Amino acid sequence: MDIVKLTIDDKTLVVEKGTTLLEAAKTIGINIPSLCYMKLEDLNFENKPGGCRVCVVEVEGRRNLAPACKTVCEEGMKVQTHTVRVVNARRTVMELILSDHPAECLTCAKSGECDLQTVAQKLGIREIHYQGEQSHYKGDKSPAIIRDMDKCIMCRRCETVCNEVQTVGVLSAINRGFEAVVAPAFEMDLDHSTCTYCGQCVAVCPTGALTERDYTWKVIEALVDPTKTVVVQTAPAVRAALGESFGMEPGTLVTGKMVTALRKLGFDYVFDTDFAADLTIMEEGAEILDRLSKHLSGDKEVKLPILTSCCPGWVSFLEHNFADMKDVPSTAKSPQQMFGAIAKSYLAKKLGVKREDMVVVSVMPCLAKKYECTREEFSVNGDPDVNMSISTRELAQLIRNANIDFKQLTDEEFDNPMGESTGASVIFGTTGGVIEAAVRTAYELYTKKELKKVDFEELRGMDGIRQATG
């Protein structure tokens, strides 16, 4: 391992060659403020355009200040991270960024978890000495994501994630200078672009420029309407994520409390999407079997292999980029839509409720579901199978709004009949879990025997192509 020796704030340290000043300083407890820089540890992916200049430091012998996030440690370097020159430059740059930003923290969805707000506080900005014209861009409201580019600070994280991680390539910087902004080509709305609504750009945006479309008010309107029967379905991931919003350990399973909270909010029926996941699996399993037997009996037209179709983001990625392969994925609906269709037909009939008097709400971990339920093919005479999809965060908001002390709630059970589910759909949440469950179902359908224990791990993993043999 090649190493270099340098001093930061008069402390000598040794780091691996290639380490940035930002990382090196962190190892000795010096946290240099940063804004545009982002590291996705799990993916080992970095965004470092060096654009915000909030992380600048003084390097002896260098004419101008150096961005710590982008400058690599060199042998013998002498670095100062908080001289008057550095602190003044940081504050001035921060004031500039704020001078081109609406002061809307009080009503901003991001307030409290906004990096811009946090860094401004950290730098102690109390006055903006450089006021002037602010840049304005057209708003963009899609079914899943709201873009308010007046709040964009050009950190380019969204662009990096959309292009390099998700490989969708919708976002890029357009215009120049003061008018520069990150947007789909020709400043189109997301709705008209090839966006999959995967929501990753929203997840990494440090400000309120990109936020999820909030449907909590629509949910409240339905709940207080006495003519409506309101049915809710919750995806498996929600019960593991919800507790965190109420100060519990991340990953704590809060299934029972969540069901109680939903009843307290006024939902008439609380169901588990898992049930519908089982249906999706059965459909997909039957479809594999059908395609396989056709193939084996000599049908050359049949499409193989089969791809799962329960992620709406993935489905639109395929539609936009591989339009000639639309017949490869399974034709089964996603669990969310499977559930909605059954709720508004079978369940509505069973309860003696008219279809249009039933409101189906889903609580989902991903933004693409908000878009999915607006797709035309998932509605009957303009009435959507799933009326709206809210995120775990929105559900937490609803619970807080209703003054429910979540941690103190007792546990309740999901409603039947759709509260039942087999073990198969529990593995739904893991990558490749769906295809494993589908293969399992196919085996059982074909052999009429229960599959004991087969190692399907290769189907679940992330490394390369997945296979299972038996």
Place this chain on the structure above:
Amino acid sequence: MQTGGPSGGCLTEKHLDTPIDYEHLLASGSMMGSGGMIVMDEDDCMVSMAKFYLEFTVEESCGKCAPCRIGNKRLHEMLDKITLGKADEGELTRLRNLANVIKDTSLCGLGQTSPNPVLSTMDNFPEEYGIHVHDGKCPAGQCKALMHYIIDSHLCVGCTLCSRVCPVDAISGDKKTPHIIDSSICIKCGACMDKCKFGAISVQ
């Protein structure tokens, strides 16, 4: 004397003997740059000159880094304020600080040099900036907002010529009595001054 294009700087008579080469121009606070050279006299306003160059850099900024994208825009707005006589006492301190920070923190050469016209005019012509801000006047008579056309009542014979050429009817007065200009209407076109045969109209 301005050399080096929009990223360059201004030099004064004390620099007259500076050899024109890369090192010497840089040492004197300007640069070789595009090799261009503009000679100006006391009728050219240095604040307006700096503003003119900033217009160019605001256009040219790519927008990638914050100090150049937003900072140059603010520099331009501040210079504009000064030429309009709307700047307050603290403006010059802020202007210098901002110019220095943009130079110190910008990502590429454009932002690192774009404040040069501001800094070099501030260094070499501090009094011009001072007069704009403190006295609300433009010594070169270029900043229209700071100019006032005035009729000297002792010299005016009341010939009415000026009031007839004024495009906005800003001049009033009876025949053979001294005329006056209403500065709230006057658009500072200078037509009256050109017409007056008695040298009664001046700019202050």
